[in-house]
Amino acid sequence: HRMCIKGIVHSGICSSLVSLLMPDITKVEVQNALFGMGNPLLDISAVVDKDFLDKYGLKPNDQILAEEKHKALFDEIVQKSKVEYHAGGSTQNSVKIAQWMIQEPHKVATFFGCIGTDHFGEILKQKAAEACVDAHYYEQSQEPTGTCAACITGDNRSLVANLAAANCYNKEKHLDVDRNWSLVEKARVYYIAGFFLTVSPESILKVAKHASDNNKIFGLNLSAPFISQFFKEPLMKVMPYVDIIFGNETEAATFAKEQGFETEDIAEIARRVQSLPKVNKNRQRIVVFTQGREDTVATVGDKVKMFPVLDIDQNHIVDTNGAGDAFVGGFLSELVQEKPLEECIRAGHYAANVIIRRVGCTFPEKPDFQ
Numbered sequence: 461h462r463m464c465i466k467g468i469v470h471s472g473i474c475s476s477l478v479s480l481l482m483p484d485i486t487k488v489e490v491q492n493a494l495f496g497m498g499n500p501l502l503d504i505s506a507v508v509d510k511d512f513l514d515k516y517g518l519k520p521n522d523q524i525l526a527e528e529k530h531k532a533l534f535d536e537i538v539q540k541s542k543v544e545y546h547a548g549g550s551t552q553n554s555v556k557i558a559q560w561m562i563q564e565p566h567k568v569a570t571f572f573g574c575i576g577t578d579h580f581g582e583i584l585k586q587k588a589a590e591a592c593v594d595a596h597y598y599e600q601s602q603e604p605t606g607t608c609a610a611c612i613t614g615d616n617r618s619l620v621a622n623l624a625a626a627n628c629y630n631k632e633k634h635l636d637v638d639r640n641w642s643l644v645e646k647a648r649v650y651y652i653a654g655f656f657l658t659v660s661p662e663s664i665l666k667v668a669k670h671a672s673d674n675n676k677i678f679g680l681n682l683s684a685p686f687i688s689q690f691f692k693e694p695l696m697k698v699m700p701y702v703d704i705i706f707g708n709e710t711e712a713a714t715f716a717k718e719q720g721f722e723t724e725d726i727a728e729i730a731r732r733v734q735s736l737p738k739v740n741k742n743r744q745r746i747v748v749f750t751q752g753r754e755d756t757v758a759t760v761g762d763k764v765k766m767f768p769v770l771d772i773d774q775n776h777i778v779d780t781n782g783a784g785d786a787f788v789g790g791f792l793s794e795l796v797q798e799k800p801l802e803e804c805i806r807a808g809h810y811a812a813n814v815i816i817r818r819v820g821c822t823f824p825e826k827p828d829f830q
Contacts, residue, residue: 492570492594494558494796495647497635497663498551498656499626500573500597502580502587505610505617505819506540518611518618526622530609533620537609546822547587547595548608549573549626550653550683550785553821556591557789557811558796561827566592568796570643574598574629574659580605581625596643598634600625610819617819629656631663648676649796651788654683654695661694668701672740677795681788682707685714692718700739704795706788709751726757727764734759746801750787750812756805767805770813782821786811790829 513520516533526533537543547556555569562568571588575581575597584605588595606626611618634640644650650671652664664680671678680702682688687695688711699705707715709726716729723729730747738745749757755766790811794804810829815821 491565491567492643492646493648494555494569494792495644495650496551496555497572498653499549499606499623500552500575500584501549501606501608502584503546503548503608503610504537505544505612506537508611508613520613520616520618523619526620530620534607534609545583545587547584550655553782553785554651554789556593557786558793559591559593560823561790561793561811567594569593571595574625576603576605576625577601578604580607596640598629600628603628627659629660631660635663651679651792653681654687657687657691657694664698668698672701675742677703679704682711682715685711688715688718700737703743704746705733706748708784709749712749730757730759730764758805760801769809772813777816778818782815783812785821786815
């Protein structure tokens, strides 16, 4: 077996049998089958005390963008004991989860994004390699690698995000380069979180058009209410190329309001989103809206169906922050294997259920998904 850098990701008995029955050439064919592009952030988690929070004016349970006064926080938090580093950012989380669900072969998932030429950038590269994701970062020296500090006190975590380099992705200097674009062409499923619309909408359009022209699958996430509100124009420019749209109930409601749907009924919103103009008529658009502990809503053909999530004791929920990313990751892991929609949703629910029991978007060594 090929080993991950950590040397801990082995295949189970089933995948061992598969690898014996299938020659290596089929493995190579599914490598780079899933393509993701977004804002790579290095999540830095550490246990801190109240004095640390007070020093930087942080609330115990919050999520903010870093300001000037938070600059020193990032230097200070890495000096703490038990610092944990995780490759983060919404799209990167999702492709990482997809790769974890698949296990072998490695490098089914490709990821593009921008980092700095610095220590944190090196850690991000190492973490992506450990997750067996084929990350190809655009590296520049103007801005440092984007980071998100998770300041943990008891059950609370205060998140401080500094996008920095993630904002500097350059289509001409990275996506358009032949060796990189060839990886785009190699994929058959594409996924980009809406957050990237604030960085490089032209990159998203190029990938989305490629998927549409070649009858491949392009997925997009609404990501946050502010995307539908303040980045409406780039969002609606890419929408005709979107085969699968993801979002949660709040994002769905905001999108509906901004588009003048005049309904708050989530099933009706899903129908309306499905029927928005679409370039590739060979694929009917699929709309998937999660609702936390409530049923997931999805369009199945011309119908809208409800899919119950897995039960979980509220006391077992540690951190819901990565749940949406994990759902998409689980979904994509089955989609790239050409499984039916119901299986994709079941895998999404499983992955989210695993992730909310842990701090950050982290996971055990192997999935237990049947």
